[in-house]
Amino acid sequence: MATWHRLGTREELLARVPYSLKLERHQIAVFLHEDRFSVISNICNHRGGPLCEGRVRGEFVMCPWHGWEYSVVTGKGPAGYDEEQVPSFAVEERADGVYVQTPPVMPRRLVQHKPSHLLDAHAKPVGAPPRVLGISTTGMDQGNPRFSTSDALLDHAMDMARELVADTQLIRLRDLKFQHCEGNYSKASHACTWPCAITERDPEDQLTAVYEGLVHWADVVVIATPIRWGNASSLYYKMAERLNCVQNQITIHNNMLIKNKVAALIITGGQDNIQAVAGNMLTFWSELGFVFPQFPFIAHSRGWDAEDMQNNVRQVQASDALREAARELLGRAVDFWKVLDQNRAMMDKPMERAGRKANPLVNPEEAIV
Ligand code: FES
Structure with missing residues (x-):
């Protein structure tokens, strides 16, 4: 009435x-x-x-x-x-x-918008080999590529993945054109959406490859970064901020987009701060839902006073130990994924992230005409 x-x-x-x-x-x-x-x-x-x-x-x-x-x-x-x-x-x-x-004179009408460019599912047949995704985050100049220590160790890890007969994919962030995060989470947790609002809106935004790779394709992910002023690279953080929408699904819906996936890290720098970079990255990737093998990262740096960068490059190029470390890291990550895979029934049990303050969902489809 x-x-x-x-x-x-x-x-x-x-x-x-x-x-x-x-x-x-x-x-x-x-x-x-x-x-x-x-x-x-x-x-x-x-x-x-x-x-x-x-x-x-x-x-x-x-x-x-x-x-x-x-x-x-x-x-x-x-x-x-x-x-x-x-x-x-x-x-x-x-x-x-x-x-x-x-009641209103005109009721709500929701039009289903399904942009064709959005994420693909990449279903994997039972018993298929693990899929290994490498992500390079160094901001190398495309027109004048130089030797990258983090990329070199990532290449060794990916060689090992191919030898283990894994299905592999390598994403170099510097090849992708993608926008920086707009910080919708800062407006309201429900404003940070999955898929990312930028991905929904912009078919040209190429971070879709990373979203698809992490959420729908990979079993094992190896992320390689140089240290820049004591932190991971700026490209790494540009990607990480955009991945807030993956983590936020856990916060607001207990929807774990990442489950039974393994992450491993490669960190190199001319100077130090490896423990801080690793600590920060391990926290971030664990909050996305990844788990880690024993000794989940390898790293190299020659310390704060090592300004002779050409020797840093030379040392990584010549180091059999680092090459082996990269290969072993990948081997540990794949082995650990196999353990998870064999125990899938147990790993697939429902779980709660918990420990976050509840935030009521506003859903226009349920709301309030
Ligand atoms: S435009 Fe996304 S909630 Fe309004």
Whole structure:
């Protein structure tokens, strides 16, 4: 049954718009457009972003999470997207104040958007050999490649993977064109989505190869980085920030995209800080859901006072010990994956990450018309 609700006097609303409130089951957003009040749902069709916190330009409000737009008058998307509809409500200005009617005059309409470029599943037949993904994170100049110590050890590890008859894939981050993370997590944990909002929106963004590799393809991942000013490389961090959406699925949905996968690390630098780089990386990859073989990284550095970088390169090039260490690291990682694989029934038991404060999910499909 239709019900009119008094929101307040015109002056009271003018002092507040745009704002949101809950009316019965409806989370509404109140706007002012061309001196008239309008009311639409506060919940974005995409992932539930709060529309009243968005930027208003003319008739349209832009969702603060990922930029979808809606008319504040009709609740429809802009031209070309006008099949998309958030609920809109009748509003009346009367002598004693402003009233809004429930239920909405236009209900929510969700259009299924399925961009064709999104992640592929890469199903693996039972009994197939392990898949080993190498990720090189050095920012080498493509036009003038030099010897990279981290890449060299990664190459040795990948040679070993091929000898073990694993299926292999090597991704060099420097070959990919991908955007930096937009930090949607900082707006709200539910604003950081899987697939990443950038991947959903931008078919040209090539980090899809990394997402697919980590989530859908690989059993074992070897990540190689140089040390830059005491940290992993800037390309490594550019990738790591974009992987927040993988970890965030655990935080907000207990949805473990990474399970029964093994990670191993290769860290090289002219100067020191290996333990700090390894500690940081081990924490990060474990939070994504990876597990580690015994002695999960190999590393090389000649210490803080070693400024003679040409000798660093020479030493890695000539070192049989490091070459063997890279091969053994890969061997340990594959062996450990085999143990996991043989115990899959036990490993597949449901589990909880836990230890995080609950954050209620806003889901427009369930919400609040
Ligand atoms: S654009 Fe609104 S939640 Fe993504």
